[in-house]
Amino acid sequence: MDEKNLKKETCAVHAGRMSAEHFGVVNTPVYRASTVLYSDLAALESGKVPYVYGRRGTPSSRSLEEAVNAIEGGARTVICSSGLNAIALALLSVCSAGDHLLMVDSCYGPTRWFCDRTLSRFGVETTYYDPCLRAGIEALFRPNTKAVFCESPGSLTFEVQDVPAIAAVAHAHGASVLLDNTWATPLYFDAFAHGADLSIQAATKYVGGHADVMLGYVCANESHAARLAQTHDHLGIYASGDDCFLALRGLRTLPVRLKRHGETALALARWLQQRPEVSRVLYPALEDDPGHGLWKRDFTGATGLFGVVLKPVPHDALAAFFDSLKLFGMGYSWGGYESLIVPSKLHRTASKFSADGPLLRIHAGLEDADDLKADLQHGFAAMK
Numbered sequence: 552m553d554e555k556n557l558k559k560e561t562c563a564v565h566a567g568r569m570s571a572e573h574f575g576v577v578n579t580p581v582y583r584a585s586t587v588l589y590s591d592l593a594a595l596e597s598g599k600v601p602y603v604y605g606r607r608g609t610p611s612s613r614s615l616e617e618a619v620n621a622i623e624g625g626a627r628t629v630i631c632s633s634g635l636n637a638i639a640l641a642l643l644s645v646c647s648a649g650d651h652l653l654m655v656d657s658c659y660g661p662t663r664w665f666c667d668r669t670l671s672r673f674g675v676e677t678t679y680y681d682p683c684l685r686a687g688i689e690a691l692f693r694p695n696t697k698a699v700f701c702e703s704p705g706s707l708t709f710e711v712q713d714v715p716a717i718a719a720v721a722h723a724h725g726a727s728v729l730l731d732n733t734w735a736t737p738l739y740f741d742a743f744a745h746g747a748d749l750s751i752q753a754a755t756k757y758v759g760g761h762a763d764v765m766l767g768y769v770c771a772n773e774s775h776a777a778r779l780a781q782t783h784d785h786l787g788i789y790a791s792g793d794d795c796f797l798a799l800r801g802l803r804t805l806p807v808r809l810k811r812h813g814e815t816a817l818a819l820a821r822w823l824q825q826r827p828e829v830s831r832v833l834y835p836a837l838e839d840d841p842g843h844g845l846w847k848r849d850f851t852g853a854t855g856l857f858g859v860v861l862k863p864v865p866h867d868a869l870a871a872f873f874d875s876l877k878l879f880g881m882g883y884s885w886g887g888y889e890s891l892i893v894p895s896k897l898h899r900t901a902s903k904f905s906a907d908g909p910l911l912r913i914h915a916g917l918e919d920a921d922d923l924k925a926d927l928q929h930g931f932a933a934m935k
């Protein structure tokens with residue numbers, strides 16, 4: 552089967568399956584392994600066996616790698632123990648001492664801590680840039696700029712980046728383009744078609760999809776595949792067979808889940824826009840969102856995560872709102888089947904985000920949209 556010609560939805564169902572190697576069983580079983588035995592000395596000396604040691608891969612991780620690789624349309628995928636682990640790996644695979652990194656100011660918070668507190672110790676300097684910069688990012692390039700990191704839409708504030716324009720500048724300067732594509736997943740944003748060299752995913756979120764697995768991956772194009780695989784191997788990054796199994800199970804239903812998450816998010820976003828308590832809704836699928844044009848040009852869908860800026864409200868009223876919600880859980884992470892809500896705290900150094908009131912982040916789960924609206928309505932009533 553030539554997976555290159557298949558739609559992503561079909562890949563999500565078929566890619567990475569190895570039923571013939573497992574007695575016809577549809578799903579690749581959970582492999583728990585450290586030692587892998589060789590049949591004879593010749594096999595050991597040649598190294599020509601599919602699996603050599605648990606850390607370096609089992610059929611469980613290989614199945615997930617192959618499935619992801621087919622959906623992403625990449626050259627090589629490696630599985631990591633978390634999304635943050637995947638981000639750190641991607642950066643370590645391209646940056647060396649003396650290099651300069653351009654990091655988007657709206658990145659996932661822990662990405663910033665990794666750059667500022669760990670990567671900096673190895674002589675890599677990070678400059679943050681405004682997520683709304685397009686070709687104008689060129690002014691920030693230095694002779695030693697090695698990589699540009701994008702995350703679109705941005706964490707918490709949801710600015711859509713012009714990834715193709717940024718990638719064109721980066722490539723003209725010989726720099727690599729890294730993209731945290733967790734919000735859109737490869738189903739709604741084709742990282743490589745838009746100029747990324749490394750596509751990063753916190754599989755903890757939508758790929759896992761059931762709030763019960765921590766996992767990440769990095770998928771590389773041809774030119775970045777060897778360095779990525781080598782760095783992954785040298786760092787000893789490992790993901791358990793159980794977690795790979797769960798991520799693969801999630802991947803099979805990702806297209807149908809995302810469609811529903813997106814529909815519900817749009818319904819909630821439109822409803823919230825009409826509420827007197829709401830100042831602004833940050834969701835690129837809304838026609839009046841500043842990122843809507845770029846989103847329409849580059850994305851094929853919107854998922855379930857968006858931001859809400861409330862009008863100014865006393866803290867105890869805000870607490871009453873949060874504490875009275877029954878269907879929206881309060882907790883970090885997102886991408887599972889359940890709805891979530893959290894207050895957001897911004898960390899920015901290169902761009903301004905102005906909000907007159909508190910900023911919230913909502914994840915629309917798979918519940919009925921009217922039930923979710925009723926829950927929020929109940930919260931707003933308690934806020935008064």
Ligand SMILES: *Cc1c(COP(=O)(O)O)cnc(C)c1O
Nearest residue numbers: 633634635659731733753755766
């Ligand atoms: C959650 C998240 C991550 C980190 O994923 P973990 O699996 O929690 O480490 C990275 N990027 C984005 C955009 C995220 O939302």
